[in-house]
Amino acid sequence: MHLKYESQLREPLVDGDKDYHQVTEDIVRPIEAKPTRLWYIGFYIAAALLLFGVYSVYREVTYGIGQWNLNKTVGWGWDITNFVWWVGIGHAGTLISAILLLFRQGWRTGVNRAAEAMTIFAVMCAGQFPIFHMGRVWMAFFVLPYPNTRGPLWVNFNSPLLWDVFAISTYFTVSLLFWYSGLLPDFATVRDRAFTKLRKRLYGIASFGWTGSTKHWQRHESLSLVLAGLSTPLVLSVHTIVSFDFATSVIPGWHTTIFPPYFVAGAVFSGFAMVQTLMIIVRKVFQMDDYITLGHIEAMNKVIVLTGSIVGVAYLTELFMGWYSQNKYEGYTFWYSRAYLFSPYGWSYWGMMACNVISPQIFWFRKMRRNLFVTFFMSIIVNIGMWFERFVIIVTSLYRDYLPSSWSVYYSPTIWEIGFYAGTFGLFFVCFFLFAKYFPVIAIAEIKYVLKTSGENYKSKVGHIEEQPLEAFVHEHAHHH
């Protein structure tokens, strides 16, 4: 009796003539070799960006929020745009590891490790923005609810901004645990191959003394399932609560009930775009074509066209309701401040529409889904589009207040706002470069798990089953049902 049979019509998940040893060799090789020049160049650029970000933040902390161009009505600008953008990107990893695990999508094994790493780094970047937006960042610990000596000065449990603190810190913790527990057996593999004492020691500590005993595996598997179960609602809750930051208000353009599921769809959309950007680079630089196949890329592009279309329906729904509600303020926000191309920020709305709704439709075509150049280009386009989305939501709803006398001047960022954003790119890529150098970028153990059902060489050996008549197949393979 088999546990699984896979149709020959499905593409193999692992190409080439691989056995377990070869899988280990392929994936651990980049960790054991010296980094290439390209790696150093990339790393130093990222580090330079990070330093610029640190300096920008230093300006903001020292001289105050006035270093940014936020004004009387545009109280949130690039900062919160960037926060939501990064949090959104941080959705793909846990979606891949948790929800796709529950849906038994075998292809997740090729990309889950890097996607989870990306998630963690993206959430780290996201966290910077609300923290430094507080202005007096040394008071940041005020958001933690604990008995204190500040008298009546307590957190406001009615505020979605506080729910954000809980949601994101929970999400970060669980994602980190998920990612790290998956790494344990792989670290042990690297440890066992270590060629210096120091490597052996460090990877030994990192693997928590993993021995590979049946007991360890059994616990590991049940832990993964429990964490997957816990993470699934978290994938939805984080961006839901981020959407509450806007939707609980009465600001036109923010207060709309579709926000929670539409934010989640958008987050998955942008997260997958970032995974594509990174995976196409990783597969090229580390020659991982056998593990991140065109089939993987295509599957992710399908998720992108699906979520892009869901987001599209949501945009149109909102626009429609802006008119249908016959609420003058909603109508003004949606049909003038956003959808009217020649309004001050109309360009950002149409940029968003073009990047998020119109252009991803090319992924209805198989040829486009399997084209690396198109995929890479589109992944960047989608990331730009999703940044626009948050900018549109925040700035176009804020820049014209109810009273024309309080309409703000045209908001554009200062160099230090841009620097802060650039700095988070630096942080993200510094982390990602270090990850790619010292961690197995593909989950070795999980690839081995699907190798014998979905590996090219193994599949070719069971081709005869495909021709077997159904009755005979049932007789032979489903005996014990």
Place this chain on the structure above:
Amino acid sequence: MMASIKLQFEIPAKMKTWSLALIGVGLVALLTGLFTKGFSSDEHEQVQFWGTLMYNTIFWTLVCNAAMFFICVTTLAMGGWQQSFRRIPEAISAMVPIFGSITFIVLVYVVVSDKHHIYHWLDHDAVAADPILKGKAGFLNAKFFLIWTTLAIGLWSLLGWRMRQISREADEAPMDAEKGASFIWRNTVRASLFLAWFGLTVGSTIPWLWMMSIDAHWYSTMYSWYTFASSFVSGMSLIALWVIYMKNKGYLELTGQEHLHDIGKFMFAFSIFWTYLWFSQYMLIWYANIPEETVYFKHRVQGPYKGIFFLNLIINFVCPILILMKRSAKRNYTLVTFMAVLIIFGHWIDFYQMVMGSLSKEHVSLGWLDFGILSLFVGLMIYFTGRSLASKPLVPKYHPFMKESIIHQV
């Protein structure tokens, strides 16, 4: 094990009797309702009669259409596990033309006969005096309503029929790799057409037009997705019921506990998903506390619908999360049957409060007419789904993913 696989469903006499009896009861209720209420000069009675028909027929049309949604989504996702029982959702979805026609007749009658106590926006004088309704007239008008309703029901029926047609090719002869790939490809194209249309109708316009516009002033961007979630989880429950029924009658040998477990996961997950959308819509409206929006919930939470409001949450959220959470529950035929009936009933109640809660704000009228009409629809559903199941093989023997579905371990 089995020498051959049972492909032909013989409709049991009991099933026929029961479905006809339900239809009979339903017809009695329908006719009694028509003469005592439908033709009554009292507009409250009229509204009750037509409203009851509306929420029942809309509910059952959308639930059966959700079965086709399930087929199309699993097709696009390249699912394998559902092949062994896919003829069940196919047969359920064959109800769409039938229930769709009933919906069409009811809605057309309501609109053409100017029942403005149901759709306030049909009242020309009221619209002329009301700048808000006047502003909406581009969408809320009889002509657009009729065209869009015709298109929606017509294309669901047609595109669903095309999906069921292509599925028959898997009954004919074994497919080699090339033929199998082309079969999957053509399935994918047809499924995506259905889903695109589904997104433009069920996922957006149709629930606004058919149900939300009863409260002609009120609006909520979440409304259609919420309605979709409600009908989809009921559709999954209906699939579960039919699978279990067929298993009990000795059919579907290749479908087992493992498949049921997965269907149960869908029932569980989408009950939570429905709750998520329910909460998001309710909480945001409650939190912002804008009178134009809270008016929808005011009499539902604080007025006569209070009991139904909480019953809705208990049946559709508390019960599924507590009962279906455990693995063993989803693998237990009795429990899944119980939960499937409960979930369908719960969402029928949800549709009841969505429609009747807007039509008859002063008092809850849930009574013989509602259950009578429900009986009519359940009877029709059993009768025609059974006939549809008997009209083609129960298992798509030569479907390229059929073997994946047989070796399915959860």
